[in-house]
Amino acid sequence: MGIKWNEMLVGGDPLLVGSQIAIVLTVVAIVVGLTYFKKWGWLWREWLTTVDHKKIGIMYILSGVLMFFRGGMDGLLMKAQTARPEMSFLDAQHYNEIFTTHGVIMILFMAMPFLIGLMNVVVPLQIGARDVAFPQLNALSFWLFFSGAMLFNISFVVGGSPDAGWTSYFPLAGKEFSPGIGNNYYAIALQIAGLGTLMTGINFIVTILKMRAPGMTLMKMPMFTWTTLITSIIIVAAFPIFTVALALMTFDRLYGTHFFTLSSGGSDMLWANLFWLWGHPEVYIVILPAFGIFSEVIATFSRKTLYGYTSMVISIVGIAFLSMIVWVHHFYTMDAGPAVNSFFSITTMLIAVPTGVKIFNWLFTMRKGRIQFTTAMLWALAFVPNFVIGGVTGVMLAMAAADFQYHNTLFLVAHFHYVLIPGVVFAVFAGLYYWWPKMFGFMLNEKLGKYHFWLFTIGFNVTFMPMFFLGLKGAVRRAYTYSAESGFAPLFLVSAIGSIILAIGFAVFCYNIYWSFRYAKRNVSHDPWDARTLEWMTASPVQFYNFAVVPEVKQLDAFWHMKKRGETLTLKESDIKKIHMPSNSGLPFYMAVVFGITGFFLVFEAHIAAAVAAIGIVVGLIIRSFDYNDGYYVSVDEIKQTERTWRNVEGGTENHVG
Amino acid sequence: MKRLFSLLVAGLLPLLGGCEMVVFQPQGPAARSITELINWSIWWMLLVVVVVFALFAYIVWKYRDRPERKGEEPPEEHGSTVLEIVWTVIPILIVIALTIPTVRTLYDLEKPPKGYEDQEPLVIHVTSADWKWIFSYPEQNIETVNYVNIPANRLVLFKMTSASTMQSFWVPALAGQKYTMNKMETELYVVAERPGSYEGRNTNFNGRGYAHMQFEVLAQTPKEFEKWVQEVKQKAPKLTKEKYEELLLPTHLGRLTFIGTHLQWVNHADAHSKTYTNPELYRGHGYQGKTFTDEDNYKSSSSSNCNEEDEQQALESDSGGEHHGH
Numbered sequence: 001m002g003i004k005w006n007e008m009l010v011g012g013d014p015l016l017v018g019s020q021i022a023i024v025l026t027v028v029a030i031v032v033g034l035t036y037f038k039k040w041g042w043l044w045r046e047w048l049t050t051v052d053h054k055k056i057g058i059m060y061i062l063s064g065v066l067m068f069f070r071g072g073m074d075g076l077l078m079k080a081q082t083a084r085p086e087m088s089f090l091d092a093q094h095y096n097e098i099f100t101t102h103g104v105i106m107i108l109f110m111a112m113p114f115l116i117g118l119m120n121v122v123v124p125l126q127i128g129a130r131d132v133a134f135p136q137l138n139a140l141s142f143w144l145f146f147s148g149a150m151l152f153n154i155s156f157v158v159g160g161s162p163d164a165g166w167t168s169y170f171p172l173a174g175k176e177f178s179p180g181i182g183n184n185y186y187a188i189a190l191q192i193a194g195l196g197t198l199m200t201g202i203n204f205i206v207t208i209l210k211m212r213a214p215g216m217t218l219m220k221m222p223m224f225t226w227t228t229l230i231t232s233i234i235i236v237a238a239f240p241i242f243t244v245a246l247a248l249m250t251f252d253r254l255y256g257t258h259f260f261t262l263s264s265g266g267s268d269m270l271w272a273n274l275f276w277l278w279g280h281p282e283v284y285i286v287i288l289p290a291f292g293i294f295s296e297v298i299a300t301f302s303r304k305t306l307y308g309y310t311s312m313v314i315s316i317v318g319i320a321f322l323s324m325i326v327w328v329h330h331f332y333t334m335d336a337g338p339a340v341n342s343f344f345s346i347t348t349m350l351i352a353v354p355t356g357v358k359i360f361n362w363l364f365t366m367r368k369g370r371i372q373f374t375t376a377m378l379w380a381l382a383f384v385p386n387f388v389i390g391g392v393t394g395v396m397l398a399m400a401a402a403d404f405q406y407h408n409t410l411f412l413v414a415h416f417h418y419v420l421i422p423g424v425v426f427a428v429f430a431g432l433y434y435w436w437p438k439m440f441g442f443m444l445n446e447k448l449g450k451y452h453f454w455l456f457t458i459g460f461n462v463t464f465m466p467m468f469f470l471g472l473k474g475a476v477r478r479a480y481t482y483s484a485e486s487g488f489a490p491l492f493l494v495s496a497i498g499s500i501i502l503a504i505g506f507a508v509f510c511y512n513i514y515w516s517f518r519y520a521k522r523n524v525s526h527d528p529w530d531a532r533t534l535e536w537m538t539a540s541p542v543q544f545y546n547f548a549v550v551p552e553v554k555q556l557d558a559f560w561h562m563k564k565r566g567e568t569l570t571l572k573e574s575d576i577k578k579i580h581m582p583s584n585s586g587l588p589f590y591m592a593v594v595f596g597i598t599g600f601f602l603v604f605e606a607h608i609a610a611a612v613a614a615i616g617i618v619v620g621l622i623i624r625s626f627d628y629n630d631g632y633y634v635s636v637d638e639i640k641q642t643e644r645t646w647r648n649v650e651g652g653t654e655n656h657v658g
Numbered sequence: 659m660k661r662l663f664s665l666l667v668a669g670l671l672p673l674l675g676g677c678e679m680v681v682f683q684p685q686g687p688a689a690r691s692i693t694e695l696i697n698w699s700i701w702w703m704l705l706v707v708v709v710v711f712a713l714f715a716y717i718v719w720k721y722r723d724r725p726e727r728k729g730e731e732p733p734e735e736h737g738s739t740v741l742e743i744v745w746t747v748i749p750i751l752i753v754i755a756l757t758i759p760t761v762r763t764l765y766d767l768e769k770p771p772k773g774y775e776d777q778e779p780l781v782i783h784v785t786s787a788d789w790k791w792i793f794s795y796p797e798q799n800i801e802t803v804n805y806v807n808i809p810a811n812r813l814v815l816f817k818m819t820s821a822s823t824m825q826s827f828w829v830p831a832l833a834g835q836k837y838t839m840n841k842m843e844t845e846l847y848v849v850a851e852r853p854g855s856y857e858g859r860n861t862n863f864n865g866r867g868y869a870h871m872q873f874e875v876l877a878q879t880p881k882e883f884e885k886w887v888q889e890v891k892q893k894a895p896k897l898t899k900e901k902y903e904e905l906l907l908p909t910h911l912g913r914l915t916f917i918g919t920h921l922q923w924v925n926h927a928d929a930h931s932k933t934y935t936n937p938e939l940y941r942g943h944g945y946q947g948k949t950f951t952d953e954d955n956y957k958s959s960s961s962s963n964c965n966e967e968d969e970q971q972a973l974e975s976d977s978g979g980e981h982h983g984h
Contacts, residue, residue, distance in 0.1 A: 170824075171824065262840050349756060357745060395703060401691075402696050405692050
């Protein structure tokens with residue numbers, strides 16, 4: 001097959017050898033544990049083959065937590081290396097790999113699965129549907145994402161990580177300057193994961209357009225559903241560009257074509273354009289669902305309907321449109337000329353307008369409300385000032401002429417962390433604390449949640465605020481070290497200390513999951529926050545068919561008004577009809593395995609082996625084509641039984657917010 | 659409270675002010691016009707921050723849940739068209755206030771700065787390579803590595819390109835940055851108003867040697883500059899083709915000075931110039947993949963290479979696998 005197996009493991013560095021040992025031990029522990037507790041069957045039936053949107057959502061979120069840990073470790077290593085000038089903790093090569101994987105993992109394997117996970121759990125419930133439009137496709141989306149993520153993650157111990165930055169700029173990322181296979185991982189793992197994301201986009205567009213409960217017109221949809229719809233549209237518009245770019249990159253690296261190379265007429269500028277044509281919309285793919293989460297959380301805990309609903313919808317559509325025509329602001333310095341730069345400066349600054357509208361609408365949602373400081377709400381509150389700092393520095397960067405002094409400096413790095421951490425990570429935390437009872441039937445501990453909140457937000461500011469000033473002093477991104485004479489040292493040290501506080505905050509979150517899983521009360525109400533949208537009509541945790549009877553929607557915040565009319569817990573058993581549900585399938589998991597193997601061989605440039613493995617993909621497609629299983633029915637008796645169980649105990653449960 | 663604040667300021671000052679922020683200390687007209695633009699934007703942005711923060715603090719404090727508000731039902735309100743128009747129009751006005759000077763500065767930066775329009779610029783070719791900066795003075799017939807001497811108060815035109823990866827030329831005290839790209843030429847007008855030493859560096863990540871890819875811009879009085887040129891012409895070695903090819907290998911070099919410029923053999927900005935890549939020298943970490951040789955490489959003779967046949971086979975076997983799907 002032409003693979004030199006003995007050269008595959010990356011060795012030498014004690015950090016890497018330690019990780020290799022840790023990975024092997026973890027895998028052994030999982031296998032032994034599953035065998036000892038006889039959980040293999042359970043794992044296969046309940047999780048690996050599930051097509052239930054809620055379980056798929058939970059698997060996405062679990063992957064997000066794991067990847068947050070991995071990306072966070074990368075971040076901490078970078079902070080340790082730059083804590084003092086001229087440190088030799090990491091060498092340049094190792095540092096380059098770490099900031100590359102940090103960026104890729106945080107955007108594509110942390111932010112994306114967290115948000116897609118929440119979309120999966122929540123959106124069908126919010127629109128009164130029993131699952132997404134294509135449940136098996138949904139499972140395939142998850143498993144392809146997971147396959148890509150795992151393939152990418154093994155790179156640092158098997159074969160070497162990509163080391164050309166998460167932007168993977170050519171010609172650096174090409175064979176001319178990176179002959180190691182590290183960047184093959186980038187091209188192929190992201191391709192596999194990207195296929196999954198594209199399918200998610202299609203799935204959610206159809207789900208939201210076709211499967212809403214009767215009476216729920218577009219303008220009566222909850223805001224998170226709106227943002228998911230728009231996000232899905234951006235995914236479908238932008239991800240194919242990335243697919244093409246990665247395919248061309250694969251051809252360049254594996255087969256010696258010249259799309260982006262220096263030699264034989266390739267164009268490195270073409271990669272930059274294609275990358276950001278996807279990359280900028282990608283930023284909005286992660287930020288828009290986050291805006292939706294904040295909208296839900298702020299409305300619920302202000303106990304008011306969202307202020308300016310219509311202008312909120314117009315704003316997200318506006319942001320989506322603008323997101324497609326700003327990509328050049330990532331390389332004003334490429335010298336496309338003042339006219340081009342002026343155009344993109346204006347479009348970029350215009351994004352501040354709909355975003356500002358949203359900020360003011362959130363503030364006015366809270367005005368005259370009764371603001372409850374739950375952990376979920378704290379995240380939403382902290383989002384506003386922190387994101388405003390990210391936003392105004394974004395406008396400063398948008399001004400092309402000024403950008404000539406900020407570009408590629410830590411000022412830029414500080415800016416996008418101020419946008420992405422409050423914008424996405426805070427939203428994910430808010431969403432997790434908020435929807436956790438729907439997923440698991442118990443709440444995350446509020447007190448630990450507040451420790452998590454304060455440590456994380458303070459740590460975040462201490463880490464990234466100094467970077468603005470470092471950037472203005474001339475410190476550039478991606479440099480593994482700096483001289484003592486540069487005068488950068490004190491601020492870098494502050495930043496490193498901040499990152500430790502940030503990490504402790506995340507550790508408290510993980511501990512909170514553990515603690516709540518072990519000790520939290522299980523008699524949680526179906527509507528612990530006194531919330532407003534349809535997902536809170538269902539049990540906690542949600543019964544597998546979601547709704548015994550699909551509710552009829554009369555206005556925005558449908559559930560809130562149902563409660564006002566006293567219609568919530570009454571269910572006429574005569575209305576119950578048998579429910580059609582999709583059957584589980586092992587095919588998505590199988591596809592993830594064959595895609596993973598094919599990808600692995602392609603990464604190592606074993607073309608024949610890859611071609612053989614790819615036959616497995618085709619076999620999967622054929623099997624799917626002859627799959628006539630179109631689901632099963634849940635009997636009326638079973639539904640009655642399930643509904644009685646949770647509705648009867650409802651009187652004895654605890655409402656956490658009165 | 660006030661004492662706490664002054665303590666806080668006193669604590670932070672050494673961190674922030676300990677050394678100055680180069681972006682706010684421009685030493686030339688190009689950098690100065692950008693600094694002015696930045697200052698203008700900072701005032702507007704401070705205004706936004708103050709307004710939003712104040713509104714945020716007021717609302718969160720005033721409408722917080724208190725024990726005596728238990729059971730209170732907030733009013734349902736769906737929005738206000740007037741208010742929503744207000745907070746759409748004001749940001750648009752701010753964007754306009756920022757756009758006008760941005761566009762003006764963008765166009766100005768393309769031209770020689772005011773007061774220097776009449777000067778004949780000193781043209782210096784900049785070639786970035788892994789991991790060094792090469793400066794060629796065609797007029798003086800001098801080439802330097804990792805430092806560039808310029809006469810102060812004189813218009814300098816940098817014509818920039820790259821022999822390798824995409825890089826970015828940045829001397830923050832004198833001007834904003836621009837990319838250097840192989841087979842492309844970007845131009846940057848720079849004037850240093852005072853003699854002095856200014857730091858320059860690459861800001862666009864380009865591999866292992868990136869962190870140390872710095873250079874010095876030394877602005878001298880015209881007399882000193884002339885003296886330096888004469889000295890170089892007496893003492894410096896002659897640049898040979900072999901020596902130049904050695905310079906382009908992926909290495910760190912200190913300062914070097916030569917008589918003659920590489921422009922006599924190759925200008926990397928020329929779209930049809932040879933490609934100076936050496937993939938084999940970038941091998942090192944991790945599992946190694948296949949590399950390809952190209953006809954337009956400076957080492958290749960124009961005859962075809964044997965590698966290409968292998969590539970063809972690889973392509974065929976792979977597409978064969980995929981065809982099963984149709």
